[in-house]
Amino acid sequence: xxxxxxxxxxxxxxxxxxxxxxxxxxxxxxxxxxxxxxxxxxxxxxxxxxxxxxxxxxxxxxxxxxxxxxxxxxxxxxxxxxxxxx
Numbered sequence: 001x002x003x004x005x006x007x008x009x010x011x012x013x014x015x016x017x018x019x020x021x022x023x024x025x026x027x028x029x030x031x032x033x034x035x036x037x038x039x040x041x042x043x044x045x046x047x048x049x050x051x052x053x054x055x056x057x058x059x060x061x062x063x064x065x066x067x068x069x070x071x072x073x074x075x076x077x078x079x080x081x082x083x084x085x086x
Contacts, residue, residue, distance in 0.1 A: 011072030
């Protein structure tokens, strides 16, 4: 794994955890919503696993954020540009 891929994993994991904590939902709830195991969500948050495009799309829809924001490619959280990440 190269440095860029590791950076994307770190940002994705941190942002997924941030969204989960903001919504006060569990890994189990996310996993059930997008059709994965809680272990997979944990691996995402701990940079141990990369999400596939289908899971990224489901997560973006679930949390009303862009895939670009999830992956750290943008600071705009939602398609309307209302929220900014910190």
